[in-house]
Amino acid sequence: MSETGRIILVGAGPGDPDLLTLRALRALEGAEVVVHDGLVSGEILDLANPQARRISVAKRRARHTLPQEAIGELLVREARAGRIVVRLKGGDPFIFGRGGEEVAAAQAAGIPVEVVPGISSALGGAAAAAMPLTHRDHASVVSFVAGQCKGLSEQNWAGLAGKGRTLVIFMGVATSAAIAEKLMHDGLAPDTPVAVLERATLPDMRVLRSLLADLPGLVEREGVQSPALIVVGDVAQLGASQIAEMERVN
Ligand code: SAH
DSSP states (O other): OOSSOEEEEEEOBSSOGGGSOHHHHHHHHTOSEEEEOTTSOHHHHTTSOTTSEEEEOOEETTEESSOHHHHHHHHHHHHHTTOEEEEEESBOTTSSSOHHHHHHHHHHTTOOEEEEOOOOHHHHHHHHTTOOSSBTTTEEEEEEEEOSSTTTTTOOOTTTSBTEEEEEEESOSTTHHHHHHHHHHTTOOTTOEEEEEESTTSTTOEEEEEEGGGHHHHHHHHTOOSSEEEEESGGGGOSHHHHHHHHHHO
16 A cells, blocks of 8 residues: 555535635645545536545435445555545534545555545534624524434434524425424424525525524525535524624614
8 A cells, every 4th residue: 555545524614715724725736536525516626636636426316326335446556556545525524424434445455544624504504604603692402413314213302492492404494394294293393493505605505594494495485406414493593694684773
């Protein structure tokens, strides 16, 4: 095995290239191979070493192009050939990014692996919407959950949402009706504020607000597309448009 071969898992942030860390940028500049998924924009990929080979392993819901084991094998194979392999992921690699599985694949193969954290879309999106995920008057707990079909009904979200708590749901657009149902079944009030942060931090970002009972209606009416986050809790009514309104009043 070559001495230089290694794998760097890099969080690319939520989309806006300005939200890359300096360490992520340096890793991209030094990359020989960049393995990226669908959420990473061309603008960010263009910051990589122009000589680096780019490999897309884009995953789309229900249309996985490369199974996770194959991605692990690809990373290991490239690193074994002596290359610096950057595995570029949207947001942070360890928040619903399967980063843990790729670290394990590297370790099992005896390949050095490093993780560069990224700004998760939950944090980037909240900032872009000026929506504080915690707030002394509204929420002292914040939870991140995955809302995709697989296992949604088995997941126990009891106690994660409600008064004083903020719930951020990833991958929940397609299942928003089941999500609203599940939360109300767990006792959450139908008039709990919700917000949808679509394409957060990108130029065409949308922030949509409503109440829990109307979440599926909102998604339907507005034609919400992935990637989007659903925020459930009192903080969902805070943020950019409210600030704009306040400015108008003053
Ligand atoms: N590791 C990523 C999450 C990967 S799971 C992170 O830390 O952000 C993919 C989900 O992330 C999407 O379905 C969506 O819910 C969310 N997501 C990623 N980028 C987003 C963006 N720019 N705007 C809104 N949601 C985003």
